[in-house]
Amino acid sequence: SNEVIQQLLQTFAGPGRLAIGFEPSYSMHGLISRGTGTGWISGPRKGDFTIDVDAAEAAIAAHRPDVVFITTPNNPTGTAVDAETVLALYEAAQAAKPSLVIVDEAYVEFSHRPSLLPLIEGRPNLVVSRTMSKAFGAAGLRLGYLAAHPAVVDAVQLVRLPYHLSAVTQATALAALEHTDTLLGYVEQLKAERDRLVAELRAIGYEVTESDANFVQFGRFTGEGGAHAVWQRILDRGVLVRDNGVPGWLRVTAGTPEENDAFLDAVRALKKEQSS
Template identity: 65%
Template structure:
């Protein structure tokens, strides 16, 4: 069988592996930040009926500009944030990853730089690589916060064309205050006209308000969001951005035609029509997140503050061994490569109970005989 490196692939792809969590079977899977609650049966029936309604027209291309869906998303964001958002400020694509890819295609590319604050969502650096954009990492401090003084310095030095800010941050969990985003935005604009992208995939889980209102009057600021997490629709693959209408015009220059299928658009509209029901699960997950943080700390772990649907905890002398030990107890979580830390998604109460039992057992097994907590 021909290996990738035997093919004439781009040099930066040689020796690389595809992005993704290990596809392993485990009794409890808490490794990819899925919403653990399946769609309620009335919604499933409504979706099936909507597909039946549109199926007769599948010989035709979908609405290339997803106008109804963008209007629906604008209405949802307006209600959720209390800030008026119009359909021309919204763009939708196949998950927020495609939205990010389109932003890199429009504003990044060869001889351009993108800067992000690591550790963070690893797809940002991968999309930069795939679009030929130079990736510049700015490391967070020991508590995984952004050092604003260091950030201002590196922005002035590197003069990036794109800046990525993840809030709440994945995998570490904490959201960034609006004042800090504004400081970073202003610093980025002093260096050069620069697009600042706030990745708000987990925004609905945060105790902080959405950063969408900051877009007003800032044409170089973009907030990306998704229906995969809070809406529990990861399989639907719908993400979107909120920005100045000029940004929407720019990404349409690079989007593929008819990139969102008729079925995807129809099902996303049904989910938006039932948003109150679906978002009812968010408070359950927030409650469980708080419970997990308290109990992990009682066990003896150091747990990072989280505004998301997951928690990062440690420290571990050997993260790979700790990850495997938890898997041996039937619980699959994520090793994101953060030194001495692992990340667990928030599941159902029963799944979280199993995870906490496993975490307690692993902590006990790692403790030398005769010692106490």
């Protein structure tokens, strides 16, 4: 879906135009914007990592961006965005320009909430982008897709390279789709493990951001060395989590029950060391 995002920016943004996202969020939105010559505006989030609707509307009205990114569930925080927020930002974006609103649902299959796909009905400037990289466990396949008004899809065809999706990719994706029930069955198990990680981390005494994704953001690490020092100490215990640059926080991906137990044992031991 990185390619889908790049094609959308090539089509609707570019030099002299602007895109906005609400950070911390998926860093490639800003990078692909810059790579297509599009100016990038970093919009705000609240302390709990939800989108601050008033501040977001004000930023859209002030900058009049050509593209608005809304990532739900958000990477790296796991935060879901409700339909009301998306609709409010869509209205603000239409009043300001009108601009294209890209709802990035890369992690939607892991969410407690349903997809926002139905919102594209009657909203010609709303695009939903999705991927087979996460829930289908097929990142190596490189298959992303979008849903939008036919006029948007037609416009994107202008920048899409001929034969950009190989026959092998298409055949593999169709084979994966035939096993949707099995593959999304694993997602259900993973969601239960994700919810267990949230509950256990809280019970141990960590702050945990609400998660609708297949990972959990936990903290807060304000001591010497900050989150990176804790990342190293968890790694010293044989568990690799992600230090994704949100000050004071780390991100753990939900794995198998055994992997999650190993992670929980590691952070439990760290907490004990701190309190002794």
